[in-house]
Amino acid sequence: MKNKTVIITGASSGIGKEIAKYFIERESNVVMNSSNEENLRRAYKEFGSPSNAIYLAGDISKQDTGQKLVALALEKFNSIDVLINNAGVFAPKPFLEVEEKDLDLYWSVNLKGTYFTSQAVIPQMIKQQNGSIINIGTVLVEHAIDGFPATAPLTSKGAIHSLTRQLAAEFGKSNIKINTIAPGIIRSPLQGKIGIENADSLAGLHLLNRIGEATDIAEAAYYLATSNFTTGETINIAGGHTVGHAI
Template identity: 35%
Template sequence: MNNSDNTVIITGATSGIGLGLAEAFLKEGYNVVGTGRSTERLQATAAQLNAGERFLGVAGDAGKPESAREVFEQAIAKYGKVDVLVNNAGIFTAKPFVQFTPEEIEEQISTNLKSVLYASQEAAKHMVGRKRGKIINITASLALQPHGSVPALLAVTLKGGINQATRALALELAPYGVTVNAVAPGVVDTPMHAPENHAALGSLHPLGRIASIDEISAAALYLVKADFVTGTVLPVDGGFSAGR
């Protein structure tokens, strides 16, 4: 499939899953627009990807509506259209809920929830007019199946809300040919997790290991290609959400 004229926006593209998604979409032939808070990190990402004019970095706070407008305006100005939005930007903190400060709660709401709402609004306006498009949200398996050993109420609350929003927006946009889905990863091998913790984290999953970034990217690419799939939250978690 020739995707040389297709464009994807990936929020939080400078590290971890976001960087892996950028690499995967570039390999599929897409133009990639990646967002991040730091211009310097986006420049380093562009150098690492070595994609030339096929990668555009746009700095900004993903939790601000003006940032969402800016990234879509720049993407459309450079590439003409946006075919796919991947809402990947997010932060994860595992600690008892009572220990969260008001500032930390606001930061989590902004980064994990508002970023999805504002970017998805811009995507919906653009894609409805074109009668086609894909929105993919990166959520969390914990939002499908909380675990007593992982205190993560904020992640469960916010990512769980995005799971439900995925279904609701899928219904709203279905008449316009726009699909909306989510990928719900378990623990993934990213810089967030030290190698010495991988075995213990892997034991949380029935398959006995953590996921690779490539496995999350493969799920996102599947949802891009699956035109008759919408409103789905796809767990990529080694069986974590199936129960114990």
């Protein structure tokens, strides 16, 4: 991935920030995006303002944000090799309490953000006859949990899983690989935002008896970015969350 260009959305904190750090350290050219410009600038400076990275704040649910990211990547680095659709929102809410505004939020940020940003990069990848798009889903799409009601965000994430397979079919002949990473419970600021004070208390949901670290997702993203024969797949990075239970 040295000198390859990677666009990462939601790169100012949590998993996205760790993915950006991982690729920057391996000499990829990284375009960082987040809707929060202050946090994005802070993350960039924390990385040491590297010459092989640049950032652009913007709401990825708006079509023009993806187009701006493409223009910046081509102007600065002359190619777009990988897109990592990491930006998203997620919070539990009982089904009977979900309002239209909740559905609109998740479908706009999670699905439309992934959809429009992918739509922006694919023409350049077709020109190159090469590329990789990595979406972020969740194991909860295929592994529902009673006690964690999250139908609103899960429907948007389920749509991303389906979008992955269809795009893989449509653009495989152009050598564009499209996959989804479905994380288990990962240590990130998200837990605090949804009211989980001690994320490690959920370790038992995973056969490895620990929660994941953001680095675990970054490693998976790096693998998919470099793989030449993996497409249309949803890869669970979940410590056994989906395959069995400890008793």
